[in-house]
Amino acid sequence: MNLLEVKKRLEEIFNKEPMDGKKRNIVFWYDDEGEFAEDIEELKLDNAKIIKLADNNSFHIKYLLEKEDTESNYLLYSPSSKPMPRDNWLLDILKYSEEFSTDKATLIMRDFKVGDPSLRNVFKGYLKFFGNKERYRKFASYHIDKFTKEKVDIAVLSTLCRLSVADFEQVVKKILIEELEGENKYLEAIENFGNIDAFWDLVEKRYGYSFEERSLEKLTIMLLVTHLSYTLEEDMPTTWVEYVSPKRSDAIVFISNFMNHSADGKYYDLLADKAQETLNVKGYLDKWDIDKYIECDTLRAFDEAILDRIIGNLVEGVGEFDRYRKLINKRRTSHWFETYRNEYEALYFANELLEMEKRIGGVIKAETAHDLITAYTKEYYLMDYFYRKFYLHYDKVYDKDPFEKLADRIENTYTHWYLNELSIKWSAAVQEEMLEEYSLVGIKQQRDFYKDIVSPFTRNNERVFVIISDALRYEAAKELLNLINKDVRGMAEIGFMQGVIPSTTKYGMASLLPRKELVVNDKSDISIDSISTQGTANRGKIIANYSDNTQAISFSDMVDMRRADYKEAFEGKKLIYIYHDTIDAVGEVPQTEREVFDAVEKAFEDLVSLIKNLINHVSATNIIITADHGFIYRRSQLTEVDKISRFNAETIDAGRRYMLAEIDEDISDTLPISMKYLFGQETKLKAIVPKGMIRYKVQGAGANYVHGGASLQEIIVPVIRFKNIRKDEYKATKVEVKLTNISRKITNRITYLEFFQTEVVDEKKVPLKLKLYFVDKEGNRISNENIIIADSRSKNPENRTYREKFTLRDMAYDKNKEYYLILEDEDETVEKIYERIPFTIDLLFTDDFGL
Numbered sequence: 001m002n003l004l005e006v007k008k009r010l011e012e013i014f015n016k017e018p019m020d021g022k023k024r025n026i027v028f029w030y031d032d033e034g035e036f037a038e039d040i041e042e043l044k045l046d047n048a049k050i051i052k053l054a055d056n057n058s059f060h061i062k063y064l065l066e067k068e069d070t071e072s073n074y075l076l077y078s079p080s081s082k083p084m085p086r087d088n089w090l091l092d093i094l095k096y097s098e099e100f101s102t103d104k105a106t107l108i109m110r111d112f113k114v115g116d117p118s119l120r121n122v123f124k125g126y127l128k129f130f131g132n133k134e135r136y137r138k139f140a141s142y143h144i145d146k147f148t149k150e151k152v153d154i155a156v157l158s159t160l161c162r163l164s165v166a167d168f169e170q171v172v173k174k175i176l177i178e179e180l181e182g183e184n185k186y187l188e189a190i191e192n193f194g195n196i197d198a199f200w201d202l203v204e205k206r207y208g209y210s211f212e213e214r215s216l217e218k219l220t221i222m223l224l225v226t227h228l229s230y231t232l233e234e235d236m237p238t239t240w241v242e243y244v245s246p247k248r249s250d251a252i253v254f255i256s257n258f259m260n261h262s263a264d265g266k267y268y269d270l271l272a273d274k275a276q277e278t279l280n281v282k283g284y285l286d287k288w289d290i291d292k293y294i295e296c297d298t299l300r301a302f303d304e305a306i307l308d309r310i311i312g313n314l315v316e317g318v319g320e321f322d323r324y325r326k327l328i329n330k331r332r333t334s335h336w337f338e339t340y341r342n343e344y345e346a347l348y349f350a351n352e353l354l355e356m357e358k359r360i361g362g363v364i365k366a367e368t369a370h371d372l373i374t375a376y377t378k379e380y381y382l383m384d385y386f387y388r389k390f391y392l393h394y395d396k397v398y399d400k401d402p403f404e405k406l407a408d409r410i411e412n413t414y415t416h417w418y419l420n421e422l423s424i425k426w427s428a429a430v431q432e433e434m435l436e437e438y439s440l441v442g443i444k445q446q447r448d449f450y451k452d453i454v455s456p457f458t459r460n461n462e463r464v465f466v467i468i469s470d471a472l473r474y475e476a477a478k479e480l481l482n483l484i485n486k487d488v489r490g491m492a493e494i495g496f497m498q499g500v501i502p503s504t505t506k507y508g509m510a511s512l513l514p515r516k517e518l519v520v521n522d523k524s525d526i527s528i529d530s531i532s533t534q535g536t537a538n539r540g541k542i543i544a545n546y547s548d549n550t551q552a553i554s555f556s557d558m559v560d561m562r563r564a565d566y567k568e569a570f571e572g573k574k575l576i577y578i579y580h581d582t583i584d585a586v587g588e589v590p591q592t593e594r595e596v597f598d599a600v601e602k603a604f605e606d607l608v609s610l611i612k613n614l615i616n617h618v619s620a621t622n623i624i625i626t627a628d629h630g631f632i633y634r635r636s637q638l639t640e641v642d643k644i645s646r647f648n649a650e651t652i653d654a655g656r657r658y659m660l661a662e663i664d665e666d667i668s669d670t671l672p673i674s675m676k677y678l679f680g681q682e683t684k685l686k687a688i689v690p691k692g693m694i695r696y697k698v699q700g701a702g703a704n705y706v707h708g709g710a711s712l713q714e715i716i717v718p719v720i721r722f723k724n725i726r727k728d729e730y731k732a733t734k735v736e737v738k739l740t741n742i743s744r745k746i747t748n749r750i751t752y753l754e755f756f757q758t759e760v761v762d763e764k765k766v767p768l769k770l771k772l773y774f775v776d777k778e779g780n781r782i783s784n785e786n787i788i789i790a791d792s793r794s795k796n797p798e799n800r801t802y803r804e805k806f807t808l809r810d811m812a813y814d815k816n817k818e819y820y821l822i823l824e825d826e827d828e829t830v831e832k833i834y835e836r837i838p839f840t841i842d843l844l845f846t847d848d849f850g851l
Helices: 004-014 058-068 091-095 104-111 117-124 133-140 149-160 168-179 185-193 196-207 216-229 248-259 265-279 300-316 321-331 341-360 369-394 401-433 446-459 474-487 505-511 536-544 563-570 583-587 593-618
Strands: 026-030 049-052 074-078 098-100 464-469 491-498 518-520 526-528 550-554 575-580 622-626 651-655 658-662 670-674 685-690 716-723 737-739 750-757 768-775 786-790 801-807 819-825 833-841
Touching (some): 004 026, 117 149, 133 149, 149 196, 168 216, 168 265, 216 248, 300 321, 300 341, 300 401, 321 341, 341 369, 341 401, 369 401, 369 593, 401 670, 446 464, 446 505, 536 550, 737 833
Parallel strands (some): 464 622
Antiparallel strands (some): 670 685
C-alpha cells in the first residue's frame, strides 16, 4: 500500500500552527474497517508520534498525553470505529483535538489521480488486490489514462495474469493457455484477489459469450467456431450454430492473433485439437467439397482432409494437377502449413512428377544421343529433381501411412517408367553412336575441362577458384544455381559436359586436371605426367606444373577457417582447386545411402557458404563449380532382374556399374565403350557398362546409390560459372508488392484489399512473404492477420494479384484519426516493416459485419 498520500495529508495537519491557545496538534484517526491496521506500522511522521489505540490502553494514553509528554504532536490511530461518548475514555482529549479520516479506496483513487467519485465502489471492491505492494506497483505501471470501470477491471486482471501491458485479449489468452496445465493459477488468482464476475462480464461484452455455464472449454469452442464461420463456405452443422458469437469480429481477431503468435501458437494448437475432438469435425469433412473449406485453417482437421483428398486422387489417377498445385499453394499461407510442411512439400513434388509423366505422354521421344542430351538438360532432368525432393520431404513425414500408396506410385513412375524408358533409349543411342568414339561432337567434354574452361583464366592472368563437388549431379546443380543467384551478388550460369566413363571419382577427378598424358596401369592406378592423381596433395602437384601460384585444398580442411586463414591460404594464388565431398561420402556407404538426398541439401549449404566466404574474405571474382560424376538413386529395393552377373575376364577395375578390361567379344546387356578417348589410341581397354539401370551383382549392401555407368544421370556433369559483380543490379532483391486500392478509407468492418506483385520471380528477383494487419496509432492490432507469399513467375498480371479479407475489431473508431495497414516482412534479416499505409476508418454500420 502506498502511504505517501496519507503521510502528506497528516504532516500538513501537524505542521499547522496550533490554534485556540493549544501548544500542539493531536489527531485521532478512527479506521472503521481497519483497512490500514497493517500499513500503520510502516508510517513515519516527521513532526508527530504515532500511538495505536487498543481496548486496554486508554488510561495509559491519557496519562501519557496529560502528564508525561505535554509538548509532542500525536497521531492516535484506532483500527476500529469511534466509540460512543459514554464509552470513550479519551473523550475530553478528543474534544480539543482534530479528527482525520480516509479509506483505502479513496486513497488509492487519489494516488492514481482518479477524479470520478462513481468509481469508488470499483476500487473498494479491489481492496484485497491493492493490499499487496507488488500488485499495486504492477497496476501503477500500466499508466492508465481516463479511468473507467472497464479499464480498472482489465488492469486488475492483467496484473493477476502477470502481463506487461493491460490488455484483455492477452488476459483471455493467458487463462486459456493456463487451463491446459490442469490447475489454472491465473483463474485462481482472479477468484482470490480480483473479481471473477468482472472477467466473465468482459468476456460477454468483448466476445459475446452468453452461455449460463461459465466454462473455459465452451469459451474456447465458441471462439474457434466463430473464427471458422468466417472462412467455411459450407452450411454450419446445427450443433455448431449456437457457438457462433454475435461479436464475430472480436472473436475472429482474437483467434487470428492467437494462432499467428510466434510463441503462443503452439498452445493454440493444443486448445484447437481438444475442441476439434469435441466438435467431431472429421465426421463432417468427408461430406464437404474441398473447395468449400480450402480457406479454413482454424483446425488441423482441414489440412489433414485436404492432404488425404489430394493423395487419394493422385493415387487413383485423377489428374487435376493444376488444381492440386493451386490447392497446395493456397495452404502455404495457412496456420498449420508449418506443421504439415513436409507433407505438403512431398505432395507438391509428387504432383509435379506425375504431371510431367502425363505431359510427356509416357514416352521418351528423343532418339539420337544429341537429342537425348538436349532433352535431358532442358526438361527430363526435372524428373530426377522432383523424385529427390519428394523423398527429401517424405522421409521427414511423421505418419507415413497415408502416403504409402502414393510413394509406391511415385516409385513405379520414376523407377520403372522414367529411369527404365530413358536408360533404354540412351543405351540404344550409345550402342549406335558412341562405342568406338565415345566423345560426342559439339558437346563439351569433361576430359577437356582444364583446357576449355580453366586455362582461359590462367592465360589472362585472372584468378579462378575451381570447386569440385563429388557427385553433384546436373539436376542438383540446377537448384544450386538458383540458390547462388538468390543469395550471392553476381551472376551464375550453368552448362554441362559429357562426363567420362567409368563415371567414378577416380576417373572423373583425373579428367578435370591439366595434363599431357593420362595413364592407367594394370592395377587401375591413374597418373598424369607420372604423378598419381590420387589425393589432394598429388593433384596440387599436377596443377602446379601447368600454372603459377596454385593451390589444391580439401573443403574439410577449410570448415574452421576464418578470414585471416583464408588470406593466408589463398593470398597471391591464381589457380585454386577446392575438393568438396558431401554427397558421395554419404551415398557410397551402405548404411547411409538412404540419406543421400539430405546430403545434397547439406552440399548446397556448404557450397553457398564457401562461395560467400571466398568473396568476402579473399575477394574472389571467378568461381567455377563442377563435379566428377553424377549418380543414380532409387528407393525401392532391387530384384534379380535388376542385376546381371559379371563376365569372366581379366579386369583391372570393376564396380556395380562398370568393368574395365581388354575384351573383344560382345557381352549381352552391356555396352563395351572404348577408352581411347581418355587413355589414347594405343589402349585396348574398354569400359563394359550394363545397359539401362542394371547393376552388376556384387556381394554386400549398397546397390541403390550407384555411379560408374553411362546413364545421363551419371555422365551429364554440370559446370556453374559464377562471376562476382559488385553492381547492385547483380544483387538478388525481393519482388515488390503494392496495395492497388485507390481509396484509403474503410467503411465496413469487413473489407477486401487487393495487392499486386509488380515483378515476376526470376534468378535475381526472389519471393517475398508478408504479414498484413491493421493497427491503431499506438501499434495495437485491430484486425485479423493475412499472409501473402509473392512468388509468382507468371507474366500474367492476374496470377500476381492477391485479394485479402480483413475484419476489424468491434470498437469505436475515430474518423478523424489515422489507422495503419502494416505490411510486415517475415524475413528476420531485414527491416520488419515493409510498408505502413495510413487509413481512415469511418464505419457506416456499427453492428458486426455491417448487418
